[in-house]
Amino acid sequence: MMIRLTWRRVGAALAAASVAGAGFWLAAPYNISARLEHWPPVEYLLHGYMRNAVSNRTALTDPPPDMDMSDPALLRLGAGHFVAGCATCHGAPGVPRNPLVLQMMPKPPYLPETDPLELPEIHWLTYNGLKYTGMPGWAGAGRKDEGWAVAALVRALPGMSAETFRELAFAETDPPERAAMPFGTAGGTLSVVENCARCHGADGLGRDGTAPKLAGQSPDHLFRALTLYATDARQSGIMEPLAATLTEDARRDLARHYASLPDGTGGTPPFGQGDAARGEVLARQGAADRQVGACLGCHGQPGNRAPRIAGQHGRFVAAWLALWREDQVTPGPDAARMHAAAYGLTDQDIADLAAYFAGQTAP
Structure with a gap:
């Protein structure tokens, strides 16, 4: 028997569906308790x-061409954040998930035993988070560059030994057994300085340029940088959560500590293929035809609050010059000035400047 479709019948069907939907919404028969597994069709959907x-x-997303996703330095940076910001929920090699998160629905996957997604997918989830799951977005707005370090680490977790993970995350902790990360804490039983050393090194000279050298910088610059991170005025999903836990006195103590450390005897190996001689010309004179400012007009000048970059690792110099060039908001309140100075730089200019500054001895 054929049923003839009429506007009256369509309207009646829509009205019935609306009544049924309203009844379902009001009666709420589907149990949303986190103690119960989803009904399989709901979970599938x-x-x-x-x-x-x-x-x-x-x-259409690919990892940045200038980042080697298997680089141990990148994995160390990812592990440094992962152990403080991710391991509580997702575990780590030798680190089980906290019992609290096992009562979540959906449960955060135990990543050391989960088949990893593609790198761009891991990066997207790291930066954007997921609604309705408890998975937060990245704390540093616009800092998608940082998320690639975590993505690289997550991709490498399956099959990684507990010893390797601890080496990546706590290489400079002494003794290493104090590096356990209890639920709800950022550094376990580590002191504030020891926690910072996981990325910046116990000597403040950084670890392969994924974090800057802090040793010998002015205490005013270091205190200001920590305060900007703590107050969300400078963006970094790695630094903001740590700096926000520090009191003003703790930030001043940290600044004085790293400012008092010796800044090393010389420069660092250049990162990438750069011409240091050409980089020196750019650093001292700029390039007026492209409105590129002279870096040394501010950096390293007595009384100027700009950080000293002589002797910084070339990897760090190159990464931040690229950030300043591409975005005038992301890194912080000085971004407009730095963006204007770096906007005209080419990739080769950045490589040349990184080679020059990496080879310099801090004054």
Whole structure:
């Protein structure tokens, strides 16, 4: 028997569906308790939609060409953040998930035993987070560059030994058994300085340029930088959560501590293929035809609050010059000035400047 479709019947069907939907919404028969597993069809719909949403949004995304995703230095930076910001929920090699998170629905996956997604998908989830799951977005607005270090680490977790993970995350902690990270704390039983040393080194000279050298910088610059991170005025998903836990006195003590450390006897190996001689010309004179400012007009000048960059690792110099060139908001309140100075730099200019400053001895 054929049923003839009329506007009256369509309207009646829509009205019935609306009444049924309203009844379902008011009666709330689907139990949303986190103690119960999802009904399989609901789980399939939710998880399938999530996978499609992430996959579609990363289909044309590739890791930055200047980042080696297997670089131990990048993995160390990712591990340094992961152990403080991610391991409580997702575990780590030799580190089980906290019992509290096992009562979440959905449960955060135990990443050392989870087949990893593609790198762009891991990066998207790291930076954007997921609604309705407890997975937060990245704390540093616009700092997508930082998320790649975590993505590289997550991609490498399956099959990684507990010893390797501890070496990546706590290489400079002494003794290493004090580096356990209890639930709800940023540094376990580490002191504030020891926690900073995981990325900046116990000597303040950084670890392969993924974090800056702090030794010998002016205490005013270091205190100001920590305060900007603590107050969300400078963006970094790695630094902001740590700096926000520090009191003003703790920030001043840290600044004095690192300012008092010797800044090393010389420069660092250059990073990438740069011409240090050409970089020196740019650093001293700039390039007026492209409105590129002279770096040394501010950096390293007595009384100027700009940080000293002579002797910084070339990797760090290159990364931040690229940030300043591409975005005048992301790094912080001085971004407009730095963006104007760096906007005209080419990739080769950046490599040349990185080679020059990396080879300099701090005054």
